[in-house]
Amino acid sequence: MTQIAEFEELRPLLFGIAYRILGSVSEAEDAVQESWLRLASSPTQPRSTKAFLSTVVTRISIDVLRSARIRREEYIGPWFPEPLLTDPYKDPERSAELAESLSMAALLLLERLTPLERAAFVLREVFGFDFAEVASTVGRSEAACRQLVVRARRHMDDGRPRFEADxxxxxxxxxxxxxxxxxxxxxxxxxxxxxxxxxxxxxxxxxxxxxxxxxxxxxxxxxxxxxxxxxxxxxxxxxxxxxxxxxxxxxxxxxxxxxxxxxxxxxxxxxxxxxxxxxxxxxxxxxxxxxxxxxxxxxxxxxxxxxxxxx
Missing domain, CATH: 3.10.450.50 (Nuclear Transport Factor 2; Chain: A,)
Known part of the structure; x- marks a missing residue:
């Protein structure tokens, strides 16, 4: 498979990660595009394209979120995520779980987390990365990532709405x-x-x-x-x-x-x-x-x- 074909196959996952971290369609699309540019300009072929791109898009999203938080503090009126009509990350077996993680209510709960907590939670709890992958992606130890996820899960569970199941x-x-x-x-x-x-x-x-x-x-x-x-x-x-x-x-x-x-x-x-x-x-x-x-x-x-x- 060519490099660009691998990227296109992974694009929905990368967008899903970035959107849940950022709550912005435009910023998530920019992060995904930047991850491609970094892959294309890399002097060596990464051992795992998925690991490389997931790491790049997550770290870009963390950096963007840190600067975005300052703007959101000055935002006039309530701040909501940019509406997403279609989630390109299709996983029929987990469709309900993925839909819940996309809801306005869930994304607003994620706003309570630090950027690292948010990234670790999204990678682990939404997309099922193991802790070794999470640690490598966010640049922290596995033990630190476990703590990030525990704290994030506690905040999310405290405020999580229970939507109609049917x-x-x-x-x-x-x-x-x-x-x-x-x-x-x-x-x-x-x-x-x-x-x-x-x-x-x-x-x-x-x-x-x-x-x-x-x-x-x-x-x-x-x-x-x-x-x-x-x-x-x-x-x-x-x-x-x-x-x-x-x-x-x-x-x-x-x-x-x-x-x-x-x-x-x-x-x-x-x-x-x-x-x-x-x-x-x-x-x-x-x-x-x-x-x-x-x-x-x-x-x-x-x-x-x-x-x-x-x-």
């Missing part, structure tokens, strides 16, 4: 939710929400946002129904889509440009959390991005005109 039931609930949202059925939406549901959005100060979040089934239902049916009236669309391994959707303006994404956390037959990413800087990989401010202005104008006419 994927079919979960997806059916999400479909009912999005149908009610399109139709402006406030009671239909409310019935699908947990009492203490939270609605939060990541705008980065570059698009409309919901402050620090909205909590409670009544308030969340009212806020969503106050805007969404009018969004549909001006030509907006909603496409149900798995987002970060969980039920979700992509919304688009009348020209097909991406307005935002939704990701839902489902537990005990109710929606517990709704996370929206509307920051245009985080949506470019999904498709051409809409002008969110212009869309909201048109929604508000349409609502005022129609309500003023009694429609």
């Amino acid at each position: 994927r079919k039931e979960r997806d059916q609930l999400a479909a009912r939710f999005f149908d009610a949202l399109r139709e402006g059925d406030v009671e239909g939406v409310r019935q699908l929400l947990a009492t203490d549901v939270q609605l939060a959005g990541d705008s980065g100060g570059k698009a409309p946002r919901w402050g620090k979040g909205i909590i409670g089934a009544d308030r969340v239902a009212r806020v969503l129904i106050a805007a969404f049916p009018w969004f549909v009236r001006i030509g907006g669309t909603l496409e149900p889509h798995e987002v970060n391994g969980q039920p979700g959707a992509v919304t688009r303006d009348r020209d097909g440009k991406v307005f935002n994404t939704f990701a839902l956390d489902v537990l005990d037959g109710r929606i517990q959390t709704i996370r929206s990413v509307i920051n245009p800087d985080k949506l470019g990989h999904v498709g051409p991005v809409a002008d969110a401010w212009a869309v909201i202005r048109e929604v508000n104008q349409t609502r005022r005109l129609q309500l003023g006419r009694g429609n």
